[in-house]
Each structure stands twice: as structure tokens, then as C-alpha cells.
Amino acid sequence: MLLFALVLKVTWILAAEGGPHGQDHWPSSYPECGGDAQSPIDIQTAGVIFDPDLPAVQPRGYDQPGTEPLDLHNNGHTVQLSLPPTLHLGGLPRKYTAAQLHLHWGQKGSQEGSEHQIDSEATAAELHVVHYDSESYGSLTEAAQKPQGLAVLGVLIEVGETENPAYDHILSHLHKIRHKDQKTSVPPFSVRELFPQQLEQFFRYNGSLTTPPCYQSVLWTVFNRRAQVSMGQLEKLQGALFSTEEGPPEALVQNYRAPQPLNQRAIFASFSQVGSLYTTGEMLGLGVGILAGCLCLLLAVYFIARKIRKKRLGNRKSVVFTSARAATEA
Numbered sequence: 663m664l665l666f667a668l669v670l671k672v673t674w675i676l677a678a679e680g681g682p683h684g685q686d687h688w689p690s691s692y693p694e695c696g697g698d699a700q701s702p703i704d705i706q707t708a709g710v711i712f713d714p715d716l717p718a719v720q721p722r723g724y725d726q727p728g729t730e731p732l733d734l735h736n737n738g739h740t741v742q743l744s745l746p747p748t749l750h751l752g753g754l755p756r757k758y759t760a761a762q763l764h765l766h767w768g769q770k771g772s773q774e775g776s777e778h779q780i781d782s783e784a785t786a787a788e789l790h791v792v793h794y795d796s797e798s799y800g801s802l803t804e805a806a807q808k809p810q811g812l813a814v815l816g817v818l819i820e821v822g823e824t825e826n827p828a829y830d831h832i833l834s835h836l837h838k839i840r841h842k843d844q845k846t847s848v849p850p851f852s853v854r855e856l857f858p859q860q861l862e863q864f865f866r867y868n869g870s871l872t873t874p875p876c877y878q879s880v881l882w883t884v885f886n887r888r889a890q891v892s893m894g895q896l897e898k899l900q901g902a903l904f905s906t907e908e909g910p911p912e913a914l915v916q917n918y919r920a921p922q923p924l925n926q927r928a929i930f931a932s933f934s935q936v937g938s939l940y941t942t943g944e945m946l947g948l949g950v951g952i953l954a955g956c957l958c959l960l961l962a963v964y965f966i967a968r969k970i971r972k973k974r975l976g977n978r979k980s981v982v983f984t985s986a987r988a989a990t991e992a
């Protein structure tokens with residue numbers, strides 16, 4: 663039984679990393695995949711640099727999706743949604759225009775499928791919104807190999823209690839594009855709703871595309887807050903697609919790359935209480951709560967101590983009295 667489990671595990675690892683098409687072999691066909699500024703990374707929050715001058719990321723036009731339907735495509739590696747050029751980003755060194763978004767996820771039944779990790783913790787899935795520097799370049803293809811030619815927003819997705827209706831704008835169409843190279847169009851929707859509500863806390867670093875050819879041209883923004891989908895929605899994502907066109911169907915699962923070495927790179931954070939799960943308001947509330955708690959405890963200790971002291975004094979008096987009486991009576 664143990665041997666069986668071991669064999670299963672080994673073949674799984676081989677399929678995931680060591681097989682002829684596995685990610686360990688990417689550098690032999692795509693040299694840049696072996697570079698020293700690759701993505702994703704494991705963001706160790708103890709080592710990030712707080713940069714108070716990092717401007718907030720401003721998604722512009724994201725909540726006005728226009729009237730044109732959007733292309734949804736199973737490309738064999740992921741599900742990808744084309745985005746109109748009316749969507750762009752403020753708060754970065756240049757104007758970056760949106761091109762597409764796609765998802766990464768894990769095995770069926772697994773809650774580890776994100777590419778980025780925070781303090782070695784992966785989440786169930788990850789959303790990437792890909793933009794290119796449209797001030798300097800005419801297209802995504804032209805910008806893709808230039809330093810900071812691309813800007814990608816990364817949103818970690820975890821399983822929560824309730825359905826996330828925004829993600830259904832994508833998930834409810836997957837059954838029409840189950841096989842590789844199938845396409846459909848979906849009605850426009852507010853892409854902003856796919857993000858967590860708060861975008862103030864994020865990490866910023868220089869990295870790469872996470873699939874071949876792994877160009878090291880991406881200015882990454884990974885949000886600290888997570889988006890949530892229901893378990894049912896995650897299962898839909900993990901179970902709907904095939905990576906094959908025809909013939910024996912192969913499930914499109916586990917399409918995430920392992921974290922890459924940070925090497926000499928710096929990771930900046932837009933916020934200082936890194937590692938904390940709380941916002942400033944929540945921290946303030948927590949602080950006041952703890953202070954009040956301490957005060958109550960102090961008062962309680964004071965009154966108890968006073969009571970004990972009184973009792974001791976009383977006892978001592980009565981002891982002296984009784985022993986004195988005992989002495990005279992003897």
C-alpha cells in the first residue's frame with residue numbers, strides 16, 4: 663500500500679516537473695526560463711522593503727466593460743479572456759494597457775494552485791491580468807521582450823463561504839470550451855469585481871512570464887488581499903477543461919509553475935504591517951481592545967491583592983492575640 667502510494671507520488675511529480683514537457687525542461691528549449699529574475703516567487707514578508715512612496719494601483723475603465731462581447735479561449739494551458747484596450751492601469755511608471763487575463767489552478771480536489779506564495783503559503787488559484795506599456799510600444803507582442811514592457815496584476819484566490827458572482831462570468835462558459843483551441847464569447851462584465859475589494863496592500867517586483875518563453879519583462883504587482891470563490895466554483899475550474907484537442911482527453915489541471923529563486927532581487931511592499939491579516943482600522947480596534955483588556959486585568963489584580971493583604975493582616979492580628987492569650991494562660 664505504501665509502495666503503491668510512493669509510486670503514485672513519484673509518477674505525479676514526474677508528470678508535474680520532470681516529464682519531457684515538465685517545467686524543469688523549459689530552459690533547454692527556452693533559455694530565458696533558466697534566467698535569474700524568474701516568476702513566480704515565494705514572497706517572504708520578513709524580507710520585503712516597505713516603500714511608502716509606492717502609488718496605489720488604479721485600474722481604470724475596469725468597471726465600464728463596454729458593449730462588445732469578450733473572447734474566452736481554452737489555449738491548452740489555461741483559460742484566457744481577451745480584454746479591450748479601454749482598460750488600463752494608473753499608478754505605475756508608465757501607462758499600461760490591458761490585453762488579457764487568465765487563471766492558474768491545481769489538481770482536482772487540491773487547494774494549492776496559485777503560482778505566487780506569501781510566506782510559503784499557496785492558495786487555491788491565481789488570476790493574472792496582463793498589460794503592456796502602450797506609451798512605448800504598439801502591441802503586447804512588441805512589448806513582451808522589453809524591460810518592464812509588461813505589467814501583470816496577480817490576485818491570489820482562496821476558497822470562501824459564498825459564491826463569487828464575478829467569477830461566474832468566466833466559469834459559467836467553460837463547458838463550451840472544454841477542448842484545446844475552442845473559443846466562445848462572453849458578455850462584457852466589470853473586471854474590477856474579480857479583484858479583492860481592497861487594493862492598497864500589494865507587493866512589487868521585477869520578474870517574468872510564468873510560462874515559456876519566460877521573458878523577464880514583467881513589472882509584477884501581487885495583491886496582499888485575496889479574492890474568494892466557493893468550493894463549487896473552484897471544482898468547476900478544476901474539472902471543466904481538457905488540455906487536448908481530441909483523442910483521449912487529458913484534464914487541464916495543475917497549470918502553475920513552482921516558485922523560482924529570488925536571487926538578488928528586491929521585493930517592495932506598499933504597506934508596513936506586512937504579515938498582518940488586519941487593516942489599519944482593525945489594528946487600531948485591536949490595539950484599543952488589548953489596552954482596555956490590560957487595564958481591566960490590572961484593576962482586578964489590584965483589588966484582589968488588596969483583599970488578600972487585608973485578610974493577611976486580619977489573620978496576623980488574631981494569631982498574635984491567641985498566642986498572647988495562650989502565653990498568659992500557661
Ligand SMILES: *[C@@H]1O[C@H](CO)[C@@H](O)[C@H](O)[C@H]1NC(C)=O
Nearest residue numbers: 809810866867868928929930
Ligand atoms: C526593476 O528594474 C529596473 C531596472 O533595473 C529598476 O530601475 C527598477 O527599480 C526595478 N523595479 C523593482 C520594483 O524592483
